[in-house]
Amino acid sequence: MINSPFPLEPTPAEAQATIAEEFSFFGDWSERYQYLIDLGRKLPTFPEEWKSEEHRLLGCQSMVWIVPEGNADKLIFHAISDSAIVSGLIYLALRVYSGRSAADILATEPDYVSAIGLAKHLSPTRSNGLAAMLAFIRDTAKAQQQ
Template sequence: MSIEEKQKEIVEEFAFLDDWEQKYEYIIDLGKELKGMPDEKKTDNNLIKGCQSKVWIDARFEDGKLYFNADSDGILPKGIVSLLVSIYSGHGTQEILDSDFKFIEEIGLQEFLSPSRANGLMAMTKQIKFYAVAFQLKN
């Protein structure tokens, strides 16, 4: 499934949720499904700057695709980063770079978040793109 198809699926899932309380619960449930990452990967290099909570994103490049692993010490940020990992993990660097994050706007996530959490979300998306650029240059 392409990034665009995954994004469309997320937009459709959110459309079935009636209000932000249900959407909030859904995001938290996504975070509970995230396997997390080992403590040795929770380094300053993997720490996302600009997040209210601590959020770590790590990436590995394998068989031409990027695979992301993430964790957070906050339940909502963990759900948000889980959402991003589920969409972008397992795709090539160019597909990641060619994708956009308009699904975030379509589900209304930024409007729901406080300004500091919205900044954290943008920092997470930038880090995913940064990894794609870094691995593309390396290979």
């Protein structure tokens, strides 16, 4: 069985609640951005051979590569970016969705995005990239359910 490298709260909703709680400790967005950068540094090592066009996520201004593995029972996502802040966004998304079943992924809206204020504080290009990553995760889960 594949193991997720992220803290795996029992449910995606609990993961989102934990993320919201962690971000509530920071008073301003400069501190929150620094925390995002720190989280991005915690991403597991990403093999160089995966940094290919095949695994590149389109729709992001930064370079982002994402590789799914598993099946409908459990999907693990590996991802990395050349941007520190985007790597933090990846960490949060994978914390909520990686290691979950396709059904759990599809049943979970990314509420953490608005709960921590990301929707208001990301540039349009970063917002588009985050949307592209979340869509890729959902599309992968849909494909596994077929």
